[in-house]
Amino acid sequence: MDLNTILIAVAAIIVTYVVFFRKSSKGKNLPPGPYPLPIVGNMLQLGTKPHQSLAKLAKIHGPLMGLHFGSVYTVIVTSPEMAKEIFVKNDQVFINRSVVEAVHATDHNKISVAFMDVGNEWRTLRRICKEKIFSVQSLEASQVLRQEKLQKLREYVEKCSDNGRAVDIREASFVTTLNLMAATLFSIHAADFDSTETQVFGEIMEGVASIVGDPNLADYFPILKPFDLQGVKKKAEKYFGKMLVIVGDLLKKRQDERRSNPKYVMKKDLLESLVDVLDQSSEYQLTTEHITHLLLDLFVGGAETTTTSVEWIMSELLVNADKLAILKKELKSVIGDRTMVESDIPKLPYFEAVLKEVFRLHPPGPLLLPRKAGQDVKVGGYDIPKGTQILVNAWAMGRDPAIWKNPEAFEPERFLGEKKIDYKGQDFELIPFGAGRRICPGLSFENRMLPMMTATLIHNLDWKLEIGAEEGDVHRGERFGIAVRRSTPLKAFPIKK
Structure with a gap:
C-alpha cells in the first residue's frame, strides 16, 4: 500500500471518530465506562485476554458498561439480569449479529446460519438444524457411527499407554472430534492420529480460529474495510475456501451417488437429510451454497469448541x-466394565455437574457471539443507540462472587442441590452457548459428544500429568480466540488398569 493511501486511511479514521463520538454521546444517557482516548477509544484496555480485561473494568463501571473500540461503540454485559434484558425482554432488538470482517470472506456472513440476519432464510436453516440435523431421531440413527470413532480413541490411548508415551489431550480430542463429526455428517473417516490428514484439517481450523479471534483494525474502523490492511479477509478467503471445497465435494459425491445408482442404499448420516432438503427445493428454497456454508459452520464451530472443552475438562479432573x-x-456403578453408550448420559448426574462446572469456568465462547442493536433502546435505564455492538461476558459471570460461592474453585457439587441450574439458555447465570433464538444450534450434539469423549478417556483408565506440568499452572496461561484455549497443551500419561 502506498503512502497516499495510508494517509487517506488515517485521515478517514480521524474524521469518522470525531463525527461518530459526537453523534453517539450527544444527549444520551449511555452506560458508564472508562473514558476513551482520542481515535483508539478504549482499544488499548483490551489486552491479549479481553474477557479478563473487561471483567476487571466491569467491577469498576458496572454490569452494563460502554466502551469505544475505535469508532465502534460497544456495550459489555456482565450480569444475569442485564443478559436477560438483552436475550429475553429485548430479543427482537438484539436479534442480529455484529459480524467481524473476516466472516465476510466468501460471503459467509450472508449465508451462514450463525451470522446472517434473521429472516426467512435464517428461519429455514434453523428449522433444518432442529428437525433434520440435530433431532433426537437423527442423532440416534448415527450413534453407531460415533461409537466406532470413540473406540479408535480408546485404542490410540491404550497404545500410548503400552509405549509409555504421553497423550497430547488437545490433539487426541481434535482428531476424535473431526472423526465424530465426519462420521455423523458424512459417514466417512476424516483423519488418523499422527497423520497428514490431521495436519491439513488442523491447518484450516487453526487458520480460521486465528483470523476470527485476532484483532483487526477494519473491525474497529469500518472505513478501512476496503483496504484489508492486515490481509485478514484474504487469509479468511483461503481457509474458508478450503473447507467449502471439502464439504462441497462430499455433498456433490452423495448427490451423484443417489442419482446414478438405482440400488442406492440410504445412509444413516446427516448428509442424507441435507440432500433430501436440496431435492425438496420447492419446500425449503435453499441452494447448495446454503448447505455447504451450514456444514462449514458445523465443522469449524463444533471442532474448535468441543476440542477446547474436552481439554479443559481433563485439565480440571487431573x-x-x-x-x-x-x-x-459413578461411571463404574452405572456402566460397570462395559463401553458407555449415549443412553447412559442421563443416568450420570455427577458427570453432568462436572460439565456444568467446566462450562462455568471455561465457557467455549467467553464473550459469546456479538449482537447488534437494531434500533435505539433502553436497557437497565441506559440508552443503547442503534448499531451498538453488544458483548456478553459469560466468562466474567461464571467467576462472579456475587453469583457463585468460591467462584475460582472447581466444585461440581454446586450443581447437585435443589436448584437445578442448566446451561441451555434458561438460567442466565450460566449461558456458555448463548440464549434466546440464536442459541447454538448444535447444542444437542455437543451434549452427546463431550460426555462420550470424556468417558472414553477416563473410564477404566488412570492418568498421570507429564513431569513439569505443575498442578497449579493448569488454570493459567489462557489463549484468547474463537474459544479460550490453554496456552500450553495438556499432556499426560495414560495408565491401563
Whole structure:
C-alpha cells in the first residue's frame, strides 16, 4: 500500500471518530465506562485476554458498561439480569449479529446460519438444524457411527499407554472430534492420529480460529474495510475456501451417488437429510451454497469448541483427583466394565455437574457471539443507540462472587442441590452457548459428544500429568480466540488398569 493511501486511511479514521463520538454521546444517557482516548477509544484496555480485561473494568463501571473500540461503540454485559434484558425482554432488538470482517470472506456472513440476519432464510436453516440435523431421531440413527470413532480413541490411548508415551489431550480430542463429526455428517473417516490428514484439517481450523479471534483494525474502523490492511479477509478467503471445497465435494459425491445408482442404499448420516432438503427445493428454497456454508459452520464451530472443552475438562479432573475419583465411581456403578453408550448420559448426574462446572469456568465462547442493536433502546435505564455492538461476558459471570460461592474453585457439587441450574439458555447465570433464538444450534450434539469423549478417556483408565506440568499452572496461561484455549497443551500419561 502506498503512502497516499495510508494517509487517506488515517485521515478517514480521524474524521469518522470525531463525527461518530459526537453523534453517539450527544444527549444520551449511555452506560458508564472508562473514558476513551482520542481515535483508539478504549482499544488499548483490551489486552491479549479481553474477557479478563473487561471483567476487571466491569467491577469498576458496572454490569452494563460502554466502551469505544475505535469508532465502534460497544456495550459489555456482565450480569444475569442485564443478559436477560438483552436475550429475553429485548430479543427482537438484539436479534442480529455484529459480524467481524473476516466472516465476510466468501460471503459467509450472508449465508451462514450463525451470522446472517434473521429472516426467512435464517428461519429455514434453523428449522433444518432442529428437525433434520440435530433431532433426537437423527442423532440416534448415527450413534453407531460415533461409537466406532470413540473406540479408535480408546485404542490410540491404550497404545500410548503400552509405549509409555504421553497423550497430547488437545490433539487426541481434535482428531476424535473431526472423526465424530465426519462420521455423523458424512459417514466417512476424516483423519488418523499422527497423520497428514490431521495436519491439513488442523491447518484450516487453526487458520480460521486465528483470523476470527485476532484483532483487526477494519473491525474497529469500518472505513478501512476496503483496504484489508492486515490481509485478514484474504487469509479468511483461503481457509474458508478450503473447507467449502471439502464439504462441497462430499455433498456433490452423495448427490451423484443417489442419482446414478438405482440400488442406492440410504445412509444413516446427516448428509442424507441435507440432500433430501436440496431435492425438496420447492419446500425449503435453499441452494447448495446454503448447505455447504451450514456444514462449514458445523465443522469449524463444533471442532474448535468441543476440542477446547474436552481439554479443559481433563485439565480440571487431573488436578482435582477427588472429583475425578467421584466421577469414576459413578461411571463404574452405572456402566460397570462395559463401553458407555449415549443412553447412559442421563443416568450420570455427577458427570453432568462436572460439565456444568467446566462450562462455568471455561465457557467455549467467553464473550459469546456479538449482537447488534437494531434500533435505539433502553436497557437497565441506559440508552443503547442503534448499531451498538453488544458483548456478553459469560466468562466474567461464571467467576462472579456475587453469583457463585468460591467462584475460582472447581466444585461440581454446586450443581447437585435443589436448584437445578442448566446451561441451555434458561438460567442466565450460566449461558456458555448463548440464549434466546440464536442459541447454538448444535447444542444437542455437543451434549452427546463431550460426555462420550470424556468417558472414553477416563473410564477404566488412570492418568498421570507429564513431569513439569505443575498442578497449579493448569488454570493459567489462557489463549484468547474463537474459544479460550490453554496456552500450553495438556499432556499426560495414560495408565491401563
